[in-house]
Every structure is written in C-alpha cells, then in structure tokens.
Amino acid sequence: MNARRAGLPPPPKPERSHPWALFLDVDGTLLDFVDDPAAVRVPSTLAHSLDALHARLRGALALISGRTIADLDRLFQRPSWAAAGLHGFERRNSHGTIERLQVHPAQVDELRRNAAALARQLPGIRVEDKGVAVALHYREAPQQGDALKLAAAALADELPDFELQPGNHVVEFKPRGMDKGLAVAGLLDTPPFKGRLPVYVGDDLTDEHGFQAANAHGGFSVRVGDREPSQATSTLADVASVHAWLKELAA
Numbered sequence: 001m002n003a004r005r006a007g008l009p010p011p012p013k014p015e016r017s018h019p020w021a022l023f024l025d026v027d028g029t030l031l032d033f034v035d036d037p038a039a040v041r042v043p044s045t046l047a048h049s050l051d052a053l054h055a056r057l058r059g060a061l062a063l064i065s066g067r068t069i070a071d072l073d074r075l076f077q078r079p080s081w082a083a084a085g086l087h088g089f090e091r092r093n094s095h096g097t098i099e100r101l102q103v104h105p106a107q108v109d110e111l112r113r114n115a116a117a118l119a120r121q122l123p124g125i126r127v128e129d130k131g132v133a134v135a136l137h138y139r140e141a142p143q144q145g146d147a148l149k150l151a152a153a154a155l156a157d158e159l160p161d162f163e164l165q166p167g168n169h170v171v172e173f174k175p176r177g178m179d180k181g182l183a184v185a186g187l188l189d190t191p192p193f194k195g196r197l198p199v200y201v202g203d204d205l206t207d208e209h210g211f212q213a214a215n216a217h218g219g220f221s222v223r224v225g226d227r228e229p230s231q232a233t234s235t236l237a238d239v240a241s242v243h244a245w246l247k248e249l250a251a
Contacts (some may be wrong), residue, residue, distance in 0.1 A: 008235035011199070011222050021193040021219075022057060023184050023210060025202035026065040026072065028168055030222050032239050035140050037067070037128055042075055045245055052079065052250035059094045060123065060192040063182050064202070064210060066165075066172065068130055069098065082193070086133050087165060087174050087206060088183030093190050103132050103175050107161050112175055114159070118151055132175055133162075139169035167204050181209030188217055201242065203227070 014020055024030055031040045032120045053059070054061045062082040063072050069085035069092055094187040108131075119125040124141025125148060127134065129225060136152065138144050152171040156164040163176045172174040187193045191227040198219035200210040211221035222233030224242055236242050 008223065008232060010221065010236065011234045014249065019060070019195045020054065020057060020060075021196035023058040023062050023064050023187075023189065023197045023198065023200040025180075025200075025204070025207050025210070025224075026063055026067060026075075028203035028243055029207075029239065030063075031075075033138075033139065033168060036126070037135075037137070042077065043243070045247070047076070048077075049243070049246040049250040050076075053102050053246060054078075056250065057196075060196050062063055062184075062187055062193070064088075064129075064183055064200070064207075066133075066135070066174075066206060068166070075185075082187060084183035084187070085177075086130060086182065087172075088178045088180050088186075089132060089175050091183050092187055093187065094192055101175055101178060104160060105158070108132050111159055111162055114155055115173060116146075116154075118155060121149055121151070133172060135167075135170050135172040137170045142169065145169070149170065167206055167207055179209040180206060181211075181213035184210050184213040185217070 020048055027033060028047060032042050064084045066087050067085055069083050069090050072083050072085060073079045080096060081095045082092055091100060092098045109220045111134055115136060115176055116127055119136055121128045124144055126137040126140060128137060131216045137147060138148050149171055152164055162173045165172045165174050188198055198214040198217045200214035201222040203224035207219055208231055214221045215231060220233045223230045225238060236245055
C-alpha cells in the first residue's frame with residue numbers, strides 16, 4: 001500500500017449527478033471510545049442525522065463495525081439498515097438478509113479459553129466476547145499494551161483459523177480472511193449501493209481495508225483523527241466533526 005501523509009483535505013461535497021453510498025464505522029467515528037464498549041449511547045442528534053441521510057440515500061447507508069450486528073441493533077435501534085459486523089464476518093443487506101462465515105465451534109471454544117487465560121495474566125485487561133471473535137481491551141491499563149500485544153501475537157500463531165487485528169487500545173482475534181473492505185465490496189454488489197459513489201468513514205487501522213475498497217471503486221475515504229500512515233483521501237478531526245459533517249449532509 002502507498003501510504004498517504006498528513007495534510008489531507010476535508011471531504012468533498014456530494015454531487016447530484018453521482019449519488020453516494022455511505023459506509024460508516026462506529027466506535028471512534030460515530031461514537032467516542034469509552035472504557036466499557038457496552039456503555040456507549042447514541043446521541044439523539046446523531047440518530048436524527050443518520051435517519052435523514054438513510055432516507056435521502058434511499059437506504060444506501062451501512063454501519064461497518066467490529067461489533068456484532070446484534071449489538072449495532074441494540075445501540076442504533078435500526079434493524080432494517082444494512083450493516084456489517086465483526087469486521088465483515090457477518091453482513092446484512094438492505095433487504096434484511098444476513099450472511100455469516102462459518103467457524104468450527106471447537107476452535108471458537110479454544111479461542112475463548114486461551115484469550116480469557118491470557119487476560120487473567122495481565123491485570124486491567126477487559127475481555128469482550130463477541131461469539132466468534134474475542135477482543136482484549138487495554139484502555140484501562142495502557143501500561144499492559146506492549147505485553148498484551150506480544151502475548152496475543154504468540155497465541156494467534158497457535159490458532160490457524162483466526163488472525164490478530166490490532167486497534168485503538170485493543171487487540172482482537174477474528175476469523176481469518178475477512179475484513180471491512182470485503183464487506184464494503186460485497187454490499188456494493190447489491191442494491192441500493194450498486195452503481196453509487198462509495199464513501200467510507202473510519203478512524204482506526206481496521207478501517208484501512210474499507211478506505212482501500214472505497215478508493216478502488218472510484219469513491220473516497222475519510223480518516224477521522226490524525227493516525228498515520230493511511231490510505232484515506234480526506235479527513236475530519238474527531239467524532240464531533242463527524243457529527244457536524246453528517247448534520248450538514250442531512251440538511
């Protein structure tokens with residue numbers, strides 16, 4: 001990948017002649033990070049902007065997250081929206097059909113046991129069990145970050161059906177061979193996303209695949225924050241800036 005450097009411009013304005021397909025990461029993009037991922041709430045002003053955009057784009061808006069689709073529905077209360085959960089392991093189209101990859105249950109059980117044992121060795125690590133994926137958060141114990149990354153990498157070598165996905169104060173074990181970019185590409189093959197200009201907005205390393213997919217399909221990508229290097233073509237400063245941008249688009 002050719003990394004883009006700092007000094008990115010703000011996102012371009014929509015053009016009536018080429019309607020968008022909007023793909024939005026959640027944590028760190030739509031919602032600020034908190035110590036407990038289950039404790040976040042969706043502000044009503046954000047929900048109103050998203051509702052208006054979903055209607056304006058005729059459904060071509062999708063949430064793309066490391067969370068499960070069930071968790072996205074709990075947060076946003078929009079079960080009819082297109083979404084991709086667990087970094088693309090599960091995907092729901094605009095008609096409500098959900099597709100999931102398959103992982104052997106015995107290997108998932110092994111992952112859960114080993115990840116829990118690893119967390120017990122490092123005080124302050126929070127375990128987030130996502131069913132077929134496990135995230136180990138060190139936001140509450142940043143001093144454990146280096147030790148956790150080393151131990152998680154060693155554990156990943158013993159789990160051939162899983163791969164390690166680093167993120168913002170988290171390392172996550174997810175099924176091998178799936179990422180947010182593949183989820184975006186899959187949705188772009190279905191209505192109402194097909195034929196539209198893909199726009200992907202995200203903040204973390206996990207979103208780089210989404211950036212690459214949007215760019216490859218002739219669209220553009222929006223990095224939230226100043227993380228480098230990045231494939232993003234434009235930038236917004238923070239979650240508050242994303243909210244303001246979405247409100248402007250909705251208006």
